[in-house]
Amino acid sequence: MNKEAAGGSSRIPGFHNWSVEQRIDRVASFAGLGPAERAQLAAPSNIDAQLAEHMVENFVTTIAIPVGIATNLRVDGRDVLVPMATEESSVIAAVGNSARQCHDTGGFTTSTSGTEMIAQVQLLDIPDPRRARLLILERQDEIAEICNACDPVLVRLGGGFRSLEVRLVDTPVGTMVITHIIVDTRDAMGANSVNTMAERLAPDLARWTGGTALLRILSNLADRRLVRARATWTCAAIGGEKVRDAMVAAYHFADNDPYRAATHNKGIMNGVSAVVLATGNDTRAVESGAHAFAAHTGRYRSLSTWEVTADGDLAGTIELPLAVGLVGGAVKIHPTARALLAIMQVATAEQLARIIAAVGLAQNFGAMKALATEGIQKGHMSLHAQNIAFAAGAAGDEVAIVSRRIIEQQTINEEAAGRVLAELRKR
Template identity: 55%
Template sequence: MARTSRPTGFRQESPSGRRDIASEAAGLPPGSLEAFTDEGGLGADRADHMIENVVGVFGVPVGLATNFIINGSEVLVPMATEEPSVVAAASNAARIARATGGFHASCSAPEMQAQIQVVDVPDPEAACLRVLAAREELMVAADEQDTALVSFGGGVRDIVARTVHTRVGTHVVVHLVVDVRDAMGANAVNTMAEALAPRIAELTRGRTLLRILTNKADRRLARAHAVLDSDELGGRQVVRDMVAAAALAEADPYRAATHNKGIMNGITAVALATGNDTRAIEAGAHSHAVTADGRYTALSHFEEDADGNLSVSLELPMAVGIIGGATKTHPSAGAALALMGITSADQLAHVIVSVGLAQNVAALRALATEGIQRGHMTLHRRSVASAPSDHADAT
């Protein structure tokens, strides 16, 4: 059976039935998604090896977003979220996008950066030049810290030195630009920065202080775009109203904050389901939403094309990995990657940015038509109705 993101009868099934259908739709053996159950998922014993002072685990619902076509491939997308309507909204936007080929995504090189801060430098500008003169030496020394990464085609790509004027003086900040391949990269770049710090101190004649990665991963970008048929969206006026709503987010930071939160509803849910660092991704995204002149704006762009259809695009930093960390230690994360057929960090970034864009489309369509509350509150009431009564002990 060919992979499909439109499995028949999916919504009507029980959770166990949906797992069986999803396994078949993804071409996986029966039982492959048992890591999403209480019995097969993360237990307290395994959690005890992941963080400190473990007392148990905190469950988050995992739903599968359907209908996605990303770069020509059918993808069932796991999303871990507690917020009603998120999975349904992404699935609906993906259904509309199917008619015009789905989502098209790309990535830049998986380059992360570490910063080495140097204080008490007597001649900051000259110190930067001394660091740059030793560029090749520093790159070789950094690569020696992670020969495995180098063997897979990664490693240091550049050394950057800059001065930063702060309220307590001018600091020299040295950046290590590192291709981290299929890892998120924090451990690799931090180790390199620690190792280079003594030599950087000698070159700058100052004192090194911070030695850590930056989550402003603006050299590791993921991009997605799609064209959605105006008739499927509700007509040309709906398209124009969605463009107008997006234009407000571009111009007004009060609207942009909520607009971008909607994007992150999708992005964070997939990142969490795959064991990636949601806080790092969110930090990178919101820093990317700040323009060169310091204005906070929308991450996505909505336009009406020459045929009256909606053209949408999204670009943001995407520091995700499929090796190391929770992606390997959390059983549900491994199942999520297998379900999507992910074999590289780039593929995962393509999925995540496409889901973020789909979520954004769904939100703006709802806002431009019936309003966001109708569908959201229907699902919210269902979840409230199923919750145990707060007053059960009082009766």
């Protein structure tokens, strides 16, 4: 890296109009990148550069995230292979191991509340909010016509406007009238459809109520698009009553302490987000919705529940909003996402969401079992050590040897891996 040559202004007029090669050259010059770094930015990927340039602004390169396959899952009586995109070691292995341990008891059973999304329209400066609320509710049929006219294709596919809610939200700047448009988006995540409806409807709402329309956008708290999964692990399969009871105690810790719940739910999202990303869906929308739902009772809690069954086995359940789709956005145009969806053999967005919920529960089981027994680091660090060995320059059979030795030495860092590698090569 030639830092001496770096510098210049980040004010680059017309940067978006440049070719990809020109952008890379300018970025490399600004940052003082060497030939190897510049070549890495220009390296081909499994997505066409022209497509990528139309997906984001100022495109220069892609970053590859490893995709692995979670095995052993049985969801609603059907065996599935699930692609997961993640940079974190042990995530995919944990799902497969967890699913294997409940496969013989039927795997995962799921259900959903539907495929409805909410768009919000914010109204300000209304002197009589309660009267305005009723005025809006009285026009539900007219609102339905306005919304459905925005997306006739969605209506033909069986979706469209479903119902209406109007909420009064007291704030330091006055009472706001918030209209919820509830729309069945079918196999789409639905952001574009519901946002278009909200923007089209906003001027009418302002005119009917005498207020001022401000924000017009969907809510990622998709609590009308809930997905649930449950599974049972026999006491014998998980290692006996001591392990079972420790896992139940771990769950109650998470459900009653937000500091623990944050990490507990992050573990669930390790699995959920990996499938969402692999299928070209919106990880940020799903994550924000899940964490908001975890606090819907008034305090932040576990997304999962765990209890002992009448037979003495361990039963787990999970419930979370999952706004995912099979059409629109990157899901439709990203060739790798399409190929990975084909592996899952799903025909509807609901099927995809059900599998994702099952993966989240499996991930949670794996993390809790590890924490309640050997600790999270043993399995995680064995895989992490391989990454450290690779980063230190190990190749081929050297990776396994170096990773094993730094684990034995309990010095899992790049410096230790470098010493072990140097000794190995001297021999």
